[in-house]
Amino acid sequence: MPSAPSPGNAAARSTLASRCETLTQSEIRAMSIECERLGGVNLSQGVCDMPLPRPLIDAAAAAIADGPNSYTRYDGIAELREAIAKKLLSFNGVEADPEGEIVVSAGATGAFYCACLALLDPGDEVILFEPYYGYHVTTLRAVGAVPRFVRMSPGDWSFDPEALAAACSTRTKAIMINTPANPSGKIWSRAELEGLAEFARSRDLVVFTDEIYEYIAYDSVEHVSPASLPGLKDRTVTISGYSKTFSITGWRIGYAACRPDWAKMIGYMNDLVYVCAPAPLQKGVAVALGALDESYYRELGLELTAKRGVLCAALERAGLRPHVPQGAYYVLADVSRLPGRTGKERAMHLLETTGVASVPGEAFYHKPEDGYGLARFCFAKTDKELEEACRRLGELR
Template sequence: MPSQPTQIESRLALSSLAPETYQSEIRAMTTECDRMGGINLAQGVCDTPVPPLVEAAAMQAIREGQNIYTRCDGIARLREAIAVKQLREHGVRYQPENEVMVASGATAGFHAAAMALLNPGDEVLVFEPFYGYHVHTLKSLRVDPVLVALAEPDWELDVDAMRAAVTPRTRAILLNTPANPTGKVFTQAEIEAVAQLCLEHDLFLITDEIYEYFVYDGARHICPASLPGMRERTIVISGFSKTYSITGWRVGFATADARWMPAMGHFHDLTYVCAPAPFQVACAVGLEELPAGFYTQVAVDHQSKRGRLLAALKDAGMEASAPPGAYYIMAGADRLPGQTAAEKARHLLRATGVAAVAGSAFFRPGRGENLLRYCFAKKDSELDDACARLRKL
């Protein structure tokens, strides 16, 4: 006789994927910072001004009635402008019709790529420290992120560790360059080592290049799709959130071989339908009309912001080295009281009104407890205020 269940479990239960806690440490710090009227260097919101011609183009597009659904992979004009940009800057040719996807942010581009290419139980190598969305998105699709620690203090790639992490379940490597949270820009030699491993084991390479223009001190961003043999297996993801300071507009993109793109478009359609129509037009205008000098100026401006924050952190006794890219500084938190990075961040917020993110948010449990991440993509006046507050610590 079949045994009867002794206790009937309610079907009103969360899925096995739903996390036990929801508020990420970054959001928690933001809420606390707002409550006390502090300065938020925690979230990478990038509140520097939008390029005026991009802003004007968005308003014009709305007024002209470009407010309806677009193709799930974006308007032709923007797909063409992205293809032109990728060829000009990286020497990689993509067909605008079926190898470029406009996405609702790089976040949506990555989600669509993961849905289209990875199966539950697959493993993806992710370099640590990592960007939380990458790891959580993979987990949400029942894909296993396998962390490969970068070597401190400069977060160099440990090629042997990366090679040792490959198993028969490995399907892809995820690379974020320039990287959040470290500001690391992977060097030519490192990217070649990653590419070599992909070729040897027939792996995809998913690259998040959202900070592609944020490079300092002569560092050079290399798009891995430009390496021999890599175009067909590399999914390039980037976007406009950071470059044009439009994090709330939700426009990004992916470029990849025509074998993968239709499936990516399918999943982008299911979740987002399309990126916001008038903002797609505005981003196309940005790509078409902003001169090359705009992008170098983005780097010059942020290099100066980086210098200001770095000096203030040093004066406050927090050890940090200058990141070659992105717009974050990971600084030591030895001199702050607390057992964990979260406690140290809360102490800093209470003492100075400056919010930073606990380094532990970017590592496996037990690591990063002595680091805090500070974002310097802030208006100069706010950044200077934050610096003055830090110096009073």
């Protein structure tokens, strides 16, 4: 009879936390890996491959050479917080004290994570609108919160107010708004946000907003920040950053702006998790915010408008009907004509036959079947890369 293994040789029991049971690699990351393996054109990941503004590069390089390169204050360097406060007032119509109402973090994702740690308890419910951005859902689940979903209808991406009311319970703590939205490109109208503001006030809900694409709006559609609406500022955490606006997704510079008692705790969570955002890169963004005038943002919009037109036309020719976005830099397209039962099978067919990577639609819905007929394509690419992707889509049969 074999002897029992000694404690030193015993097989280790699984020590993974229960939160890992629902955590999987994002479809965005998975498709990017597959695209690299096959040598394709990656329109799946939201990596903006456009040139960086010169003042940003020069200021960051100077800061790397001359400092700051040590820890900053946990909520960011004063110069950046002041620049963000100035921008919030002039662009968003939101007044925020740079000394107590702004926390610079490791990207908008980092800011959202710290805000969730500070404001949500395990079991708290948070309402999201789908199609949603997957990192919002996984972040909520990571802190023990429970996502509840309200589905938007393709086309105008409207939703049923009764469905919103039905999604709210006595355990609902917050609501999440992404405008301009990833992946749909929906920009919430002022009227929609006013209705949502009344809903949040009547149920005493926290409002999280992700406005990372705030400068990327098309066809003169107005971007409205929820915190600018009457009575909403004190219950809103405004989250944004510069990954998309300045094409610096790898720099991880974002922020949360909110009332001071919330900002204090979000800052403490930021200190605990990240210590601080990268010091010299904070400096680069601060200088760029002061140096770039409206012409930079106008040119960014015009360039992305042209790229949107190029990709939508190519998708239309390929028989993949695009839902033309109002903002952000993605197109959700109807890929139901492609072979396959699921969105993943259809996206893989597209990648394997044309070499163009997209994100399967089920990545954006809590019921996977709701997204089986959709795929997301990113058009914030160099002209050469986008033209090659469109050429390949033209070979689709």
